[in-house]
Amino acid sequence: MKDLPLWLNLKSLSEKQKKLFNIEINYLWCKGCGICIYYCPKKVYTAGELGKPQIMNMDDCINCRLCVMRCPDLAIEVYPREEEKL
Amino acid sequence: MAIKEKSGIKKYLRLNKFPHIWCGGCGNGIVLRGILQGIDDLGLEQNKIVMISGIGCSSRMPGYVDFNTLHTAHGRAIAFATGVKLAKPDLHVIIITGDGDCAAIGGNHLIHAARRNIDLTVVILNNSIYGMTSGQYSPLTPYGSFATTAPYGNIEQSFDLCELVSSAGATYIARSTTYHAMQIPKLIAAGIENSGFSFIEIILHCHTYYGRKNKIGGPVEMMEWQKSHAVPISKKGSNIDMTGKFYIGELKKTRSPEYCKTYDELISATQRRKES
Ligand SMILES: Cc1ncc(C[n+]2csc(CCOP(=O)(O)OP(=O)(O)O)c2C)c(N)n1
Numbered sequence: 482m483k484d485l486p487l488w489l490n491l492k493s494l495s496e497k498q499k500k501l502f503n504i505e506i507n508y509l510w511c512k513g514c515g516i517c518i519y520y521c522p523k524k525v526y527t528a529g530e531l532g533k534p535q536i537m538n539m540d541d542c543i544n545c546r547l548c549v550m551r552c553p554d555l556a557i558e559v560y561p562r563e564e565e566k567l
Numbered sequence: 568m569a570i571k572e573k574s575g576i577k578k579y580l581r582l583n584k585f586p587h588i589w590c591g592g593c594g595n596g597i598v599l600r601g602i603l604q605g606i607d608d609l610g611l612e613q614n615k616i617v618m619i620s621g622i623g624c625s626s627r628m629p630g631y632v633d634f635n636t637l638h639t640a641h642g643r644a645i646a647f648a649t650g651v652k653l654a655k656p657d658l659h660v661i662i663i664t665g666d667g668d669c670a671a672i673g674g675n676h677l678i679h680a681a682r683r684n685i686d687l688t689v690v691i692l693n694n695s696i697y698g699m700t701s702g703q704y705s706p707l708t709p710y711g712s713f714a715t716t717a718p719y720g721n722i723e724q725s726f727d728l729c730e731l732v733s734s735a736g737a738t739y740i741a742r743s744t745t746y747h748a749m750q751i752p753k754l755i756a757a758g759i760e761n762s763g764f765s766f767i768e769i770i771l772h773c774h775t776y777y778g779r780k781n782k783i784g785g786p787v788e789m790m791e792w793q794k795s796h797a798v799p800i801s802k803k804g805s806n807i808d809m810t811g812k813f814y815i816g817e818l819k820k821t822r823s824p825e826y827c828k829t830y831d832e833l834i835s836a837t838q839r840r841k842e843s
Protein backbone atom coordinates (compact mmCIF):
# COMPACT_ATOMS: atom_id res chain seq x y z
CA MET A 482 0.00 0.00 0.00
CA LYS A 483 2.61 2.55 1.06
CA ASP A 484 4.35 2.49 -2.35
CA LEU A 485 1.23 3.68 -4.11
CA PRO A 486 0.86 7.26 -5.32
CA LEU A 487 -1.23 9.45 -3.05
CA TRP A 488 -4.24 9.78 -5.38
CA LEU A 489 -4.63 5.97 -5.48
CA ASN A 490 -4.47 5.73 -1.73
CA LEU A 491 -7.24 8.30 -1.39
CA LYS A 492 -9.37 6.42 -3.89
CA SER A 493 -9.07 3.21 -1.93
CA LEU A 494 -10.00 5.08 1.25
CA SER A 495 -13.29 6.24 -0.24
CA GLU A 496 -14.02 2.74 -1.47
CA LYS A 497 -13.39 1.32 1.99
CA GLN A 498 -16.94 2.33 2.97
CA LYS A 499 -18.30 -0.78 1.31
CA LYS A 500 -17.05 -4.11 2.64
CA LEU A 501 -16.83 -6.90 0.12
CA PHE A 502 -17.32 -10.61 0.69
CA ASN A 503 -16.48 -13.78 -1.15
CA ILE A 504 -19.04 -16.52 -1.64
CA GLU A 505 -18.05 -20.10 -2.28
CA ILE A 506 -20.56 -22.76 -3.24
CA ASN A 507 -19.72 -26.42 -3.00
CA TYR A 508 -21.57 -27.73 -6.06
CA LEU A 509 -20.79 -31.34 -5.11
CA TRP A 510 -22.87 -30.93 -1.95
CA CYS A 511 -25.57 -28.56 -3.26
CA LYS A 512 -28.80 -30.31 -4.29
CA GLY A 513 -30.42 -27.31 -5.90
CA CYS A 514 -33.25 -26.81 -3.41
CA GLY A 515 -33.48 -23.07 -4.16
CA ILE A 516 -33.60 -21.88 -0.53
CA CYS A 517 -30.56 -19.60 -0.90
CA ILE A 518 -31.88 -18.07 -4.11
CA TYR A 519 -35.30 -17.32 -2.63
CA TYR A 520 -34.12 -15.85 0.67
CA CYS A 521 -31.09 -13.75 -0.35
CA PRO A 522 -32.15 -10.16 0.49
CA LYS A 523 -29.74 -8.77 -2.10
CA LYS A 524 -30.68 -11.13 -4.94
CA VAL A 525 -27.10 -12.27 -5.31
CA TYR A 526 -28.08 -15.63 -6.80
CA THR A 527 -30.04 -16.81 -9.77
CA ALA A 528 -31.06 -20.37 -10.59
CA GLY A 529 -28.61 -22.08 -12.90
CA GLU A 530 -28.21 -25.65 -14.08
CA LEU A 531 -30.34 -28.14 -12.07
CA GLY A 532 -31.67 -25.23 -10.01
CA LYS A 533 -28.30 -24.69 -8.38
CA PRO A 534 -27.41 -21.10 -7.49
CA GLN A 535 -25.28 -19.02 -9.81
CA ILE A 536 -23.58 -16.06 -8.20
CA MET A 537 -24.69 -12.98 -10.13
CA ASN A 538 -23.67 -10.00 -8.00
CA MET A 539 -21.09 -11.08 -5.45
CA ASP A 540 -20.26 -7.44 -4.68
CA ASP A 541 -23.82 -6.89 -3.42
CA CYS A 542 -23.41 -9.50 -0.67
CA ILE A 543 -23.73 -7.93 2.79
CA ASN A 544 -22.67 -11.05 4.76
CA CYS A 545 -26.11 -11.42 6.39
CA ARG A 546 -25.39 -15.19 6.41
CA LEU A 547 -29.01 -16.18 5.80
CA CYS A 548 -27.95 -18.47 2.94
CA VAL A 549 -25.11 -19.94 4.98
CA MET A 550 -27.40 -20.79 7.89
CA ARG A 551 -30.37 -21.95 5.80
CA CYS A 552 -28.53 -24.09 3.25
CA PRO A 553 -29.60 -27.66 4.13
CA ASP A 554 -26.46 -29.06 2.52
CA LEU A 555 -23.90 -26.90 4.30
CA ALA A 556 -22.72 -25.94 0.84
CA ILE A 557 -22.21 -22.17 1.21
CA GLU A 558 -19.30 -20.23 2.68
CA VAL A 559 -19.27 -16.43 2.93
CA TYR A 560 -16.19 -14.61 4.20
CA PRO A 561 -14.55 -11.19 3.95
CA ARG A 562 -12.80 -10.64 0.65
CA GLU A 563 -9.06 -10.25 0.69
CA GLU A 564 -7.86 -6.80 -0.19
CA GLU A 565 -7.49 -6.50 -3.91
CA LYS A 566 -3.79 -6.72 -4.83
CA LEU A 567 -2.87 -3.94 -7.22
CA MET B 568 -2.94 -10.64 3.41
CA ALA B 569 -6.28 -10.45 5.14
CA ILE B 570 -7.27 -13.61 6.93
CA LYS B 571 -10.04 -15.63 5.37
CA GLU B 572 -12.65 -15.92 8.09
CA LYS B 573 -14.48 -18.96 6.85
CA SER B 574 -17.05 -20.55 9.11
CA GLY B 575 -15.44 -22.62 11.81
CA ILE B 576 -17.81 -25.57 11.60
CA LYS B 577 -16.11 -27.65 8.89
CA LYS B 578 -13.76 -29.08 11.51
CA TYR B 579 -16.75 -30.79 13.15
CA LEU B 580 -17.77 -32.68 10.01
CA ARG B 581 -16.85 -36.14 8.77
CA LEU B 582 -16.22 -34.66 5.35
CA ASN B 583 -15.93 -38.03 3.61
CA LYS B 584 -19.61 -38.70 4.44
CA PHE B 585 -20.81 -35.73 2.37
CA PRO B 586 -22.99 -34.97 0.47
CA HIS B 587 -25.42 -36.22 3.11
CA ILE B 588 -28.26 -38.65 2.48
CA TRP B 589 -31.16 -36.26 3.26
CA CYS B 590 -33.47 -35.15 0.45
CA GLY B 591 -32.56 -31.92 -1.34
CA GLY B 592 -33.99 -29.07 0.76
CA CYS B 593 -34.67 -31.21 3.89
CA GLY B 594 -34.66 -29.19 7.12
CA ASN B 595 -32.42 -31.70 8.92
CA GLY B 596 -29.30 -30.14 7.38
CA ILE B 597 -30.31 -26.65 8.54
CA VAL B 598 -30.62 -27.92 12.11
CA LEU B 599 -27.24 -29.64 11.82
CA ARG B 600 -25.68 -26.32 10.74
CA GLY B 601 -27.34 -24.51 13.65
CA ILE B 602 -26.20 -27.05 16.24
CA LEU B 603 -22.59 -26.93 15.01
CA GLN B 604 -22.64 -23.13 15.07
CA GLY B 605 -23.94 -23.19 18.66
CA ILE B 606 -21.16 -25.58 19.68
CA ASP B 607 -18.55 -23.45 17.91
CA ASP B 608 -19.83 -20.28 19.59
CA LEU B 609 -19.32 -21.95 22.97
CA GLY B 610 -15.82 -23.03 21.94
CA LEU B 611 -16.29 -26.51 23.34
CA GLU B 612 -13.61 -29.14 22.97
CA GLN B 613 -14.60 -31.60 20.24
CA ASN B 614 -13.75 -34.67 22.29
CA LYS B 615 -15.94 -33.53 25.17
CA ILE B 616 -19.09 -33.75 23.09
CA VAL B 617 -21.22 -36.85 22.64
CA MET B 618 -24.01 -36.85 20.07
CA ILE B 619 -26.55 -39.64 20.47
CA SER B 620 -29.55 -40.45 18.31
CA GLY B 621 -32.25 -43.07 17.83
CA ILE B 622 -33.59 -44.07 14.41
CA GLY B 623 -35.08 -41.90 11.68
CA CYS B 624 -33.95 -39.47 8.97
CA SER B 625 -33.06 -36.92 11.65
CA SER B 626 -31.26 -39.58 13.68
CA ARG B 627 -28.72 -40.01 10.87
CA MET B 628 -27.14 -36.77 12.06
CA PRO B 629 -24.42 -38.21 14.38
CA GLY B 630 -22.99 -40.07 11.38
CA TYR B 631 -21.94 -36.73 9.89
CA VAL B 632 -20.17 -35.17 12.86
CA ASP B 633 -16.70 -35.74 14.23
CA PHE B 634 -17.66 -35.94 17.93
CA ASN B 635 -18.10 -39.03 20.07
CA THR B 636 -21.25 -40.47 18.47
CA LEU B 637 -23.83 -43.17 19.12
CA HIS B 638 -26.57 -44.21 16.71
CA THR B 639 -28.80 -46.37 18.90
CA ALA B 640 -32.17 -48.15 18.69
CA HIS B 641 -35.47 -46.45 17.77
CA GLY B 642 -36.68 -44.30 20.68
CA ARG B 643 -33.81 -45.24 22.99
CA ALA B 644 -31.36 -42.36 22.51
CA ILE B 645 -32.23 -40.79 25.88
CA ALA B 646 -31.76 -44.12 27.67
CA PHE B 647 -28.27 -44.55 26.19
CA ALA B 648 -27.52 -40.90 26.89
CA THR B 649 -28.49 -41.29 30.55
CA GLY B 650 -25.93 -44.09 30.86
CA VAL B 651 -23.20 -42.08 29.15
CA LYS B 652 -23.86 -39.00 31.28
CA LEU B 653 -23.86 -40.93 34.57
CA ALA B 654 -20.60 -42.70 33.67
CA LYS B 655 -18.87 -39.55 32.36
CA PRO B 656 -20.61 -36.48 33.80
CA ASP B 657 -17.98 -34.09 32.39
CA LEU B 658 -19.08 -34.78 28.81
CA HIS B 659 -21.68 -32.65 27.02
CA VAL B 660 -24.36 -35.05 25.87
CA ILE B 661 -26.58 -33.95 22.98
CA ILE B 662 -29.50 -36.07 21.83
CA ILE B 663 -30.85 -35.87 18.29
CA THR B 664 -34.33 -37.29 17.95
CA GLY B 665 -37.31 -37.14 15.56
CA ASP B 666 -40.90 -36.55 16.57
CA GLY B 667 -41.68 -40.26 16.18
CA ASP B 668 -38.48 -41.35 17.90
CA CYS B 669 -38.97 -38.93 20.79
CA ALA B 670 -42.71 -38.80 21.38
CA ALA B 671 -44.02 -42.20 20.24
CA ILE B 672 -41.66 -45.12 20.96
CA GLY B 673 -39.35 -42.99 23.12
CA GLY B 674 -41.96 -41.00 25.04
CA ASN B 675 -41.40 -42.65 28.40
CA HIS B 676 -37.64 -42.15 28.33
CA LEU B 677 -38.28 -38.49 27.57
CA ILE B 678 -40.59 -37.74 30.50
CA HIS B 679 -38.46 -39.58 33.04
CA ALA B 680 -35.22 -37.93 31.94
CA ALA B 681 -37.00 -34.57 32.27
CA ARG B 682 -38.34 -35.54 35.70
CA ARG B 683 -34.82 -36.38 36.91
CA ASN B 684 -33.47 -33.13 35.47
CA ILE B 685 -30.40 -34.98 34.23
CA ASP B 686 -27.95 -32.73 32.37
CA LEU B 687 -28.78 -33.72 28.78
CA THR B 688 -29.57 -31.51 25.80
CA VAL B 689 -32.37 -32.98 23.73
CA VAL B 690 -32.86 -31.53 20.26
CA ILE B 691 -36.08 -32.77 18.73
CA LEU B 692 -36.40 -32.35 14.99
CA ASN B 693 -40.16 -32.08 14.63
CA ASN B 694 -41.18 -32.53 10.99
CA SER B 695 -44.72 -33.65 12.00
CA ILE B 696 -44.29 -37.08 10.40
CA TYR B 697 -42.27 -40.30 10.22
CA GLY B 698 -39.90 -39.38 7.40
CA MET B 699 -37.68 -42.42 7.15
CA THR B 700 -40.50 -44.96 6.96
CA SER B 701 -42.38 -42.92 4.33
CA GLY B 702 -44.86 -40.64 5.99
CA GLN B 703 -46.91 -42.33 8.73
CA TYR B 704 -48.47 -39.92 11.24
CA SER B 705 -46.69 -39.35 14.56
CA PRO B 706 -47.91 -38.07 17.94
CA LEU B 707 -46.97 -34.61 16.67
CA THR B 708 -48.89 -34.72 13.40
CA PRO B 709 -51.47 -31.92 13.69
CA TYR B 710 -55.15 -32.83 14.01
CA GLY B 711 -56.83 -33.03 10.62
CA SER B 712 -53.65 -33.17 8.53
CA PHE B 713 -52.77 -35.98 6.17
CA ALA B 714 -50.25 -38.81 6.31
CA THR B 715 -49.86 -42.14 4.52
CA THR B 716 -51.60 -43.76 7.52
CA ALA B 717 -54.16 -40.94 7.74
CA PRO B 718 -55.51 -40.70 4.19
CA TYR B 719 -58.78 -39.14 5.45
CA GLY B 720 -57.06 -36.76 7.89
CA ASN B 721 -55.56 -37.39 11.31
CA ILE B 722 -58.24 -37.85 14.01
CA GLU B 723 -55.75 -37.77 16.92
CA GLN B 724 -54.76 -34.65 18.85
CA SER B 725 -51.04 -33.90 18.93
CA PHE B 726 -48.78 -33.36 21.92
CA ASP B 727 -47.32 -30.00 22.86
CA LEU B 728 -43.98 -31.55 23.83
CA CYS B 729 -42.62 -28.35 25.33
CA GLU B 730 -45.57 -28.23 27.76
CA LEU B 731 -45.17 -31.95 28.44
CA VAL B 732 -41.50 -31.80 29.40
CA SER B 733 -42.12 -28.61 31.32
CA SER B 734 -44.60 -30.27 33.64
CA ALA B 735 -42.29 -33.30 33.82
CA GLY B 736 -39.46 -31.13 35.18
CA ALA B 737 -37.20 -29.89 32.36
CA THR B 738 -35.27 -26.76 33.35
CA TYR B 739 -34.52 -25.24 29.92
CA ILE B 740 -37.09 -25.30 27.12
CA ALA B 741 -36.92 -23.53 23.77
CA ARG B 742 -38.54 -23.75 20.36
CA SER B 743 -37.56 -22.50 16.93
CA THR B 744 -37.98 -23.36 13.25
CA THR B 745 -35.74 -23.88 10.23
CA TYR B 746 -37.01 -20.54 8.88
CA HIS B 747 -35.55 -18.96 12.04
CA ALA B 748 -32.19 -20.66 11.44
CA MET B 749 -30.27 -17.66 12.76
CA GLN B 750 -31.84 -18.22 16.20
CA ILE B 751 -30.93 -21.91 16.50
CA PRO B 752 -27.24 -21.57 17.60
CA LYS B 753 -28.16 -19.35 20.54
CA LEU B 754 -30.80 -21.78 21.80
CA ILE B 755 -28.48 -24.77 21.41
CA ALA B 756 -25.69 -22.97 23.27
CA ALA B 757 -28.04 -22.01 26.12
CA GLY B 758 -29.34 -25.58 26.27
CA ILE B 759 -25.82 -27.01 26.54
CA GLU B 760 -24.89 -24.47 29.19
CA ASN B 761 -27.92 -25.24 31.36
CA SER B 762 -26.95 -27.69 34.08
CA GLY B 763 -30.06 -29.87 33.88
CA PHE B 764 -32.50 -31.25 31.34
CA SER B 765 -32.69 -29.03 28.26
CA PHE B 766 -35.27 -29.49 25.54
CA ILE B 767 -35.08 -27.67 22.22
CA GLU B 768 -37.82 -28.29 19.69
CA ILE B 769 -37.06 -27.30 16.11
CA ILE B 770 -40.03 -27.27 13.77
CA LEU B 771 -38.72 -28.23 10.37
CA HIS B 772 -39.95 -29.23 6.98
CA CYS B 773 -40.15 -32.68 5.43
CA HIS B 774 -41.49 -31.58 2.05
CA THR B 775 -41.01 -35.09 0.70
CA TYR B 776 -43.75 -36.57 2.89
CA TYR B 777 -45.51 -34.01 5.07
CA GLY B 778 -45.37 -31.24 2.49
CA ARG B 779 -46.56 -33.43 -0.35
CA LYS B 780 -49.31 -35.24 1.61
CA ASN B 781 -50.68 -31.91 2.78
CA LYS B 782 -50.16 -30.08 -0.51
CA ILE B 783 -48.09 -27.35 1.15
CA GLY B 784 -45.35 -27.35 -1.46
CA GLY B 785 -41.57 -27.51 -1.32
CA PRO B 786 -38.98 -26.38 1.23
CA VAL B 787 -39.50 -22.66 0.59
CA GLU B 788 -43.31 -22.83 0.91
CA MET B 789 -42.97 -24.85 4.12
CA MET B 790 -40.50 -22.35 5.57
CA GLU B 791 -42.91 -19.55 4.68
CA TRP B 792 -45.60 -21.45 6.59
CA GLN B 793 -43.27 -21.57 9.62
CA LYS B 794 -42.67 -17.84 9.32
CA SER B 795 -46.38 -17.05 9.36
CA HIS B 796 -47.25 -19.45 12.20
CA ALA B 797 -44.41 -18.76 14.66
CA VAL B 798 -44.96 -16.08 17.31
CA PRO B 799 -42.04 -14.82 19.44
CA ILE B 800 -42.61 -15.63 23.11
CA SER B 801 -41.99 -11.94 23.89
CA LYS B 802 -45.39 -11.26 22.28
CA LYS B 803 -47.20 -13.50 24.80
CA GLY B 804 -49.98 -11.56 26.48
CA SER B 805 -50.65 -9.29 23.51
CA ASN B 806 -53.93 -10.21 21.82
CA ILE B 807 -52.61 -12.29 18.93
CA ASP B 808 -54.95 -15.05 17.76
CA MET B 809 -52.89 -18.15 18.51
CA THR B 810 -55.15 -20.63 16.66
CA GLY B 811 -52.86 -22.98 14.78
CA LYS B 812 -49.84 -20.92 15.82
CA PHE B 813 -47.00 -21.62 18.24
CA TYR B 814 -44.51 -19.69 20.35
CA ILE B 815 -40.81 -19.64 19.56
CA GLY B 816 -37.82 -18.55 21.65
CA GLU B 817 -36.81 -19.42 25.19
CA LEU B 818 -40.01 -20.78 26.75
CA LYS B 819 -38.64 -21.76 30.15
CA LYS B 820 -35.47 -21.19 32.16
CA THR B 821 -35.42 -22.34 35.74
CA ARG B 822 -33.23 -24.19 38.23
CA SER B 823 -33.58 -27.40 40.19
CA PRO B 824 -31.10 -30.00 41.48
CA GLU B 825 -29.31 -31.83 38.66
CA TYR B 826 -29.42 -35.62 38.79
CA CYS B 827 -25.71 -36.54 38.33
CA LYS B 828 -24.61 -33.93 40.87
CA THR B 829 -27.19 -35.09 43.42
CA TYR B 830 -26.10 -38.67 42.81
CA ASP B 831 -22.42 -37.79 43.45
CA GLU B 832 -23.31 -35.84 46.58
CA LEU B 833 -25.28 -38.79 47.89
CA ILE B 834 -22.29 -41.11 47.33
CA SER B 835 -19.83 -38.80 49.11
CA ALA B 836 -22.24 -38.19 52.00
CA THR B 837 -22.77 -41.93 52.46
CA GLN B 838 -19.02 -42.62 52.31
CA ARG B 839 -18.33 -39.91 54.92
CA ARG B 840 -20.94 -41.42 57.23
CA LYS B 841 -19.34 -44.89 56.89
CA GLU B 842 -15.84 -43.54 57.60
CA SER B 843 -16.86 -41.74 60.80
C1 LIG C 1 -38.22 -50.79 17.21
C2 LIG C 1 -38.46 -50.18 15.88
N1 LIG C 1 -39.72 -49.92 15.48
C3 LIG C 1 -39.95 -49.34 14.28
C4 LIG C 1 -38.91 -49.00 13.48
C5 LIG C 1 -39.19 -48.36 12.13
N2 LIG C 1 -38.90 -46.95 12.10
C6 LIG C 1 -37.72 -46.48 11.63
S1 LIG C 1 -37.63 -44.81 11.65
C7 LIG C 1 -39.20 -44.69 12.26
C8 LIG C 1 -39.84 -43.36 12.50
C9 LIG C 1 -39.01 -42.19 12.18
O1 LIG C 1 -39.73 -41.01 12.39
P1 LIG C 1 -39.15 -39.81 13.22
O2 LIG C 1 -38.61 -40.26 14.51
O3 LIG C 1 -40.19 -38.77 13.28
O4 LIG C 1 -37.89 -39.33 12.38
P2 LIG C 1 -37.78 -38.70 10.90
O5 LIG C 1 -37.47 -39.83 9.99
O6 LIG C 1 -39.08 -38.02 10.57
O7 LIG C 1 -36.65 -37.73 11.03
C10 LIG C 1 -39.76 -45.95 12.46
C11 LIG C 1 -41.13 -46.17 12.95
C12 LIG C 1 -37.60 -49.27 13.92
N3 LIG C 1 -36.53 -48.95 13.20
N4 LIG C 1 -37.41 -49.85 15.13
Ligand code: SF4
Binds near residue numbers: 513557
Ligand atom coordinates in the same frame (compact mmCIF):
# COMPACT_ATOMS: atom_id res chain seq x y z
S1 SF4 D 1 -29.52 -23.61 -0.25
FE1 SF4 D 1 -27.68 -24.91 -0.45
S2 SF4 D 1 -28.40 -26.85 -1.37
FE2 SF4 D 1 -30.03 -25.32 -1.65
S3 SF4 D 1 -29.64 -24.47 -3.72
FE3 SF4 D 1 -28.59 -23.12 -2.23
S4 SF4 D 1 -26.47 -23.93 -2.10
FE4 SF4 D 1 -27.75 -25.52 -3.06
Ligand code: SF4
Binds near residue numbers: 774776
Ligand atom coordinates in the same frame (compact mmCIF):
# COMPACT_ATOMS: atom_id res chain seq x y z
S1 SF4 E 1 -37.98 -38.01 3.89
FE1 SF4 E 1 -38.37 -36.02 4.83
S2 SF4 E 1 -37.20 -36.04 6.76
FE2 SF4 E 1 -36.41 -37.68 5.48
S3 SF4 E 1 -34.66 -36.77 4.40
FE3 SF4 E 1 -36.46 -36.54 3.07
S4 SF4 E 1 -37.30 -34.53 3.54
FE4 SF4 E 1 -35.90 -35.09 5.18
